[in-house]
Amino acid sequence: MSRRTASCACGQLSLDCEGEPLRISICHCLACQRRTGSAFGYQVRYPEAAVAIRGRFSGYAQAGDSGNVARFGFCPQCGSTVFWRPDALPGIVLVAAGAFADPAFPPPPTVSVYGDRRHAWVALPPGCEALD
Template sequence: MTKRTAACSCGQLHLACNGEPVRISICHCLECQKRTGSIFGAQARYPREQVTIEGDSSQWTRRGDSGESATFHFCPTCGATVYWEPNAMPGFVSVAVGAFADPDFPPPYVSVYEERVHPWALALGELPLERHF
């Protein structure tokens, strides 16, 4: 069985996720943009019984673009959001894909709130090669 570990930047708050996620998605909603500081959020959803959580977290509940709320758990030391619990999906935990720090993590196969996509966002295959200045 696959076991993946996600953690905050300082490592104090970390999760062990057993098995494969039931969904991997990117969200373009405005709230995810504000939460991540990026143009979308990437998340992996796991059944709660497949996730072991260790460390302290601060929590904040907010309403998303859907009108539903979720409780976000972030490290009180470094501030990184590691996971959240959507109130509309009890029994599931969403984990920030970036918290796995794993370039081999499976890609998303669902994209939501695409009406909020930034017009300048490019598909990965269309990005120019990196140039060093």
């Protein structure tokens, strides 16, 4: 079984993720754009039982464009958001894809959401399902 580690920029907060992710997706909602400072959020979904959190984290809750609330875990030292738990998906942890800092993982997203807010220059990878 594969094991991957995601961490914040300073390394104080890390997550050990066991097995393969349930889903890899990108989100173009305005809340993700603001949270990431990028054109979209890129996240890897795992069952909560497959994720072990090491280090300290602070949290905040924020409603996304859907109105659903997610509870974000970020490093109190460097400020990196590493993971979040959406209230609408109990037992699921989403991990910021860039926190793995591995060019070979994750593979391209298979799902894209909030395409109506997608920047015009962003092209979806082949085979990526668009859920608007």
